[in-house]
Amino acid sequence: MEFVHTPVMLEECLEALNIQPKGLYVDGTLGGGGHAGEILKRLAPAGTLLGTDRDRDALEAARRHLEALARQLDEERGNHGSFRLVKANYSQIPDLIREYSLPAPNGILLDLGVSSFQIDNPERGFSYLKDAPLDMRMDQEESRTARDIVNEYSESELARILRDYGEERFASFIARRIVLARQEKPLETTGQLVEVIRRAIPVKYQKNGGGHPAKRSFQAIRIELNQELTGLEQCLEDLIDTLAPKGRLAVISFHSLEDRIVKNAFRRAEDPCICPRDFPRCVCGAKSRGKVISRNPILPGEEEQESNSRSASAKLRIFEKS
Numbered sequence: 001m002e003f004v005h006t007p008v009m010l011e012e013c014l015e016a017l018n019i020q021p022k023g024l025y026v027d028g029t030l031g032g033g034g035h036a037g038e039i040l041k042r043l044a045p046a047g048t049l050l051g052t053d054r055d056r057d058a059l060e061a062a063r064r065h066l067e068a069l070a071r072q073l074d075e076e077r078g079n080h081g082s083f084r085l086v087k088a089n090y091s092q093i094p095d096l097i098r099e100y101s102l103p104a105p106n107g108i109l110l111d112l113g114v115s116s117f118q119i120d121n122p123e124r125g126f127s128y129l130k131d132a133p134l135d136m137r138m139d140q141e142e143s144r145t146a147r148d149i150v151n152e153y154s155e156s157e158l159a160r161i162l163r164d165y166g167e168e169r170f171a172s173f174i175a176r177r178i179v180l181a182r183q184e185k186p187l188e189t190t191g192q193l194v195e196v197i198r199r200a201i202p203v204k205y206q207k208n209g210g211g212h213p214a215k216r217s218f219q220a221i222r223i224e225l226n227q228e229l230t231g232l233e234q235c236l237e238d239l240i241d242t243l244a245p246k247g248r249l250a251v252i253s254f255h256s257l258e259d260r261i262v263k264n265a266f267r268r269a270e271d272p273c274i275c276p277r278d279f280p281r282c283v284c285g286a287k288s289r290g291k292v293i294s295r296n297p298i299l300p301g302e303e304e305q306e307s308n309s310r311s312a313s314a315k316l317r318i319f320e321k322s
Contacts, residue, residue: 043081
């Protein structure tokens with residue numbers, strides 16, 4: 001399947017990174033290489049792009065895209081920046097910087113969403129709109145799949161992840177239905193899971209609930225499987241520490257759980273003081289590591305939301321290191 005990926009809030013991200021032609025920039029979630037390609041276009045020969053992704057298919061698609069772009073840039077202007085792509089989680093970026101003896105990055109971009117390729121490829125099992133094996137792995141080299149979660153988690157564990165990661169009001173009802181269904185036979189496909197979820201949610205809420213009835217449950221299972229929120233706050237702190245002075249960390253999130261973590265991490269990095277509010281001055285000694293550039297999240301424009309419906313829930317936040 002051809003890898004098609006429309007980068008979300010492209011111009012806003014490029015502006016957020018404040019790209020210096022000779023700098024080092026990191027795309028921690030390559031996807032199809034849409035953001036990365038535009039960063040590369042803006043780099044001089046002394047500039048470097050480091051790209052990471054957990055998905056080997058995404059990594060290879062990005063490699064093909066960037067290699068073709070590099071050839072085009074050579075033909076048009078005779079030079080381009082260098083790039084290095086690594087199969088890794090964005091939490092490993094500080095380790096990679098040290099391993100490859102790279103300078104501190106001038107900018108890091110994270111797009112925390114699921115790529116269009118992952119959603120649109122039926123074999124990956126991310127979509128509730130297409131019947132496919134229950135997979136949902138971002139890293140296909142991992143052994144555990146969504147099938148394991150659906151068929152092996154206890155009823156209370158299922159209810160917890162649906163409630164905590166999907167903010168699903170009918171979490172307990174859905175968890176109970178899943179357990180009852182799998183007692184008859186294991187749930188193997190996304191279609192089977194969707195049908196179980198439909199039976200658990202009252203019809204009146206399905207009609208007025210604002211979206212597909214399985215949307216929240218699929219999100220929750222995907223987050224649990226890929227451990228998308230585990231350690232995110234600490235990771236953001238580590239990435240800020242990794243930046244060069246005046247370097248920027250730009251993060252796109254797609255649901256309230258992610259955005260809340262990003263917002264709080266950025267605020268604490270800006271103002272880490274833990275002294276009681278009634279203290280006349282700070283005595284804890286905590287020092288600010290920079291400033292929040294985007295006090296309120298940056299949202300996609302109406303035109304982008306119309307042309308790319310998956311951008312509708314996106315929020316971009318930016319932090320600049322001191």
